[in-house]
Amino acid sequence: MNADERELITETAARLFEQPNRYALVDELVGAGLEEELHSDDELVDALMTLQGRAGATSTLLSLIVSGSAFDTSWTAVLPLLGTHTAPGLRQGDIAVDGLAINPHKAGPFLVHTAEGAVLVSSDAVTTTPANGIDPELGLHTVIGTASLRTCTPVDGLRWDEVEVRALRAVAHELIGLAERALGRAVEHVTERKQFGKAIGAFQVVQHRLVDANTALAAAKAVVESTRGSGDLLAALAAKAWAGRAAREAVDAAQQFCGAMGFTWEFGLHELVRRITVVEALFGDSDQVIDEIGDILVGRSDAPRLATL
Structure with a gap:
């Protein structure tokens, strides 16, 4: 699948994520005969899961990703x-x-x-x-x-050791999208909110914390991208751990700088806090995953290089 085709699919997904029908996206993908693409095209899976996070949406996309090309929309x-x-x-x-x-x-x-x-x-x-x-x-x-x-x-054709790697990576990409959404919400607020006659985003303490969150997000993206195409469980766990930490850092910063307003029902930040908390726990949260990575490395004779620096 080329870049133009992926862009067309993601544009359709963005539109469907705005609808209340939680089955619409997968119904559309399967109706277009894209089950095999979702099973073989990691770049397309990554883009759709990231988009789901950015939209703060929910769907049955993860069911399709872990079910292989034989998937039926009733599953x-x-x-x-x-x-x-x-x-x-x-x-x-x-x-x-x-x-x-x-x-x-x-x-x-x-x-x-x-x-x-x-x-x-x-x-x-x-x-x-x-x-x-x-x-x-x-x-x-x-x-x-x-x-x-x-x-x-x-x-036939589904092995759990392969499925869990795909699922870990898919959830990592959703967390990347959620982190982007949380960080964007924080930046929007500190740009609009004023104290002492200036936007609070002009204060260094605010800038430093948001830079830290943005750096964590950039690092997570680099790890997730560098491990694309790898079927290694260790690489998938690393992607999930970095993405989970970035999402937590982003939403923590948003909570801090949105202040009391961020805790109001009308502001809506609570929805991101809740979604990140649950999605981060899917397939193990970052703390659990990091412990598991340590256990795996202890059992090996060397530590693999995950990316070329």
Whole structure:
């Protein structure tokens, strides 16, 4: 896919993200026969997930990304519980499911990844409950149940070690978009808000903190871009860790400099705080991921170079 085609798709996505229909984007992509592109074109996936973050939107895009080219719009992928990136399904004679879903289709089957492969599980075999929690607008649901293996349909070509790498990178890009949105909101506020006859953005303490947040964001972008195309779990974990820290730094700065106004319902910053908190915990938050990176490196004889400096 060339740059013009990607731009056309992202322009369409930007328009669809403004609609209340959370299934519209994926329905459009699948209707255009782009399942294979989403499975093979990392640059397109990265652009769409970043755009979702910038828009502060929610969709079923992550389901499509982790489901491969066989995806059907009625499917909902089950994701790991917050704080983990282990497969949400466990084969113990039957299939035990314990995970999360974003904007699940009520009637359609659930795609459940296990260490041995992926299967489709009937929605009747699991209990789906709105998680609500800190970000009810995300559409997060718990998915719990046990399904007989005889009633499940195998989905060929999906391996969890490959899927988790794609998911980690996808979430990293969404966090990059969310960080951009938070930083943009902070800059907008400090440019408009005045004290002592000048915009508060003119004060050095404000400038220094925002520069730090912008530097963290630039560093995260560099790490995420430099690891594109790598199927290595360590590279994907590094991308997720840097993106998560950048998003937290950006929203923390926004909270600090938007002050009391930033805590009002009308201002809307709380929506970003909530979304970043939950998305950062998907597939493990940055602190957990950094610990895991340390464990992996301890088990290796050397530390790989993630980027050429």
